[in-house]
Amino acid sequence: MPYQQSNLLYCCMTKEQEIFYKQVSQINYKISTHEGNANTRLASQCSKILLLPKAVIPEKYQEKFNKLLKLIENTLNPIPGLLIPVKIDSIYNKTAVKYIILLIELEDYFADLNC
Numbered sequence: 001m002p003y004q005q006s007n008l009l010y011c012c013m014t015k016e017q018e019i020f021y022k023q024v025s026q027i028n029y030k031i032s033t034h035e036g037n038a039n040t041r042l043a044s045q046c047s048k049i050l051l052l053p054k055a056v057i058p059e060k061y062q063e064k065f066n067k068l069l070k071l072i073e074n075t076l077n078p079i080p081g082l083l084i085p086v087k088i089d090s091i092y093n094k095t096a097v098k099y100i101i102l103l104i105e106l107e108d109y110f111a112d113l114n115c
Contacts, residue, residue, distance in 0.1 A: 013113045017056045021110035024052060028107050031100055038096035039087040046072045046085060049103075061106060068099045 013021065027045045034041045050072055057065050075089045088096065 013110065014056070016053050017110055017113060020053050020056045021107065021114065023048065024103055024107045024110070027052075028100075028103055031103070038093045038100060039091060042096045042099055043075070043085045043088045046076060046088070050076075057106070058109060061102065061109075064099075064102050065106075068102065071099075 027048050030048075031041045031045055034044045036044075050069065054065075054069075071088055071091060075085050091099075
């Protein structure tokens, strides 16, 4: 019996990109369903954002993403243990919205790579 190729689409993403896409999708879902303002929603996912694989971030998003990571690190440094901050220090809701949009754009970027 000859070998038949399956009809499954082959993914165009690397394993790291696939992991990033799945994680950022979950983060965006939780941000969209969390209560509160943009800053509170973003802060609720701080620890998960820090765990995203940084090597796969496209160059055009790296600067903004690194700024977000720096803000998160500065917010989490004085907090003991595994506590989650209520808000990200030194940003307004308008800025938090821009970072949420960044995360959504990253999700869309990797969704487009998924054949």
